[in-house]
Amino acid sequence: MNKKHLAAYVAVAALFGVMGGIVAINKKEPAPVTTTMADTGGAAHSAVDKFYAQSLNDLKGQPQALAQWKGKPLLVNFWATWCTPCVQEMPELSHLADEEAGRQGEKRFNVIGIGIDSPTNLSEFAEKLKIAYPLYVGGMGGTELSRELGNKQGGLPFTVLIGADGQVIKTYLGKLKFDELRADLAQLKG
Structure with a gap:
């Protein structure tokens, strides 16, 4: 290969590098997929009944009945330490939970996290980030949940x-958009 060909290859490679950088800078993060489940006329969704019938270990290895969260609106976040968008949203989710805990008067909602990971990874992560809401070990069964x-x-x-009535109000797949989430939480009846 002569110097002319090498220079041409370098120029083409540099051009693709610049184009890739421009695309990366202008790339918009996809919006989360949000859905609502069909209204059941005031009865709890059967999936929510099954959810509240579960017991999961907390990060100290102690079994915790999810039924303890019944009767008040609940925000349940499924996450993993290896999931970049999960890790990115957790500090703001923790801040939201901390804000709600410090509210004057009665709390409007609770926040919990269910980790799809090993207890050790979840504990180390939570300790490092000082997460302000309860975390549970879902393991691979958490995916099915x-x-x-x-x-x-x-x-x-x-x-x-x-919702407090056991209705699934909304689901969010992907990194949370906190302005949308806050608007949804502001409309809670609880």
């Missing part, structure tokens, strides 16, 4: 907003 609540694709992060 999220599917039952509407996560047909099985993707992460997946967040479910459950």
Whole structure:
């Protein structure tokens, strides 16, 4: 290969590098997929009943009944330490939970996280980031639990907003848009 060919290859490679950089800078993050489930006329969704019938270990290895969250709106976030969008949204989700806990008067909703990961990874991550809401170990069974609540694709992060009446109000697949989430939470009846 002579110097002319090498220079041409370098120029083409540089051009593709610049074009790739421009595309990356202008790339918009996809909006989360949001859905609502059919109204059941005031009865709890059967998937929510199954959810509340579960017990999951907390990060200390102690079993916790999810039924303890019944009767008040609940934001359930399915996540994993290896999921970049999950990790990116957790500090803001933690701030939201902390804000709600510090509210004057009665809390409007609770936030919990269900990790699709090993207990060790979840504990180390939560300790490092100082997450302000309860985290539970879902393991691989957590994926099935999220599917039952509407996560047909099985993707992460997946967040479910459950009303005090056991109705699934909305689901969010992908990184949360907090302005949309805050608007949804502001409309809660609880």
